[in-house]
Amino acid sequence: MTTPTPMAPDARDAPPPPAPAGDPERRARVTREARLFAIVGGFGILLLPPLVYLAGSLTLGPYEGGLPAFLIKLYGDVLHLSPAALALLLGPYVIFQAARLLTRPLRRRRGRAKPEPRVIP
Numbered sequence: 001m002t003t004p005t006p007m008a009p010d011a012r013d014a015p016p017p018p019a020p021a022g023d024p025e026r027r028a029r030v031t032r033e034a035r036l037f038a039i040v041g042g043f044g045i046l047l048l049p050p051l052v053y054l055a056g057s058l059t060l061g062p063y064e065g066g067l068p069a070f071l072i073k074l075y076g077d078v079l080h081l082s083p084a085a086l087a088l089l090l091g092p093y094v095i096f097q098a099a100r101l102l103t104r105p106l107r108r109r110r111g112r113a114k115p116e117p118r119v120i121p
Helices: 024-060 066-079 083-106
Strands: none
Touching: 024 066, 024 083, 066 083
16 A cells, blocks of 8 residues: 655745846836935925925024024934934925825726626626
């Protein structure tokens, strides 16, 4: 009498192999995210502080030391990880990512075929 041999797992049950390090789709996603951070994050880091200074000086009066003193204080606070300074500079990028996350279910995936309607006989 022979003992039954265990069945080999079906190849369809195995998880897909990990993507190679040079995966072009992954590189494209990383490049796209880097561009988005450069644009939206760059706005928050470079353009938003002077606009905040301008709005503050028009409504509250001039800042002692002017724009250079304001920027030195702001970026110094960022180096000390002040939550308010980080929120000001990174806020536009965080809001943009939150909007992307919330609208993700509404977007259709690119290259994905529409499912065929099921016909019930």
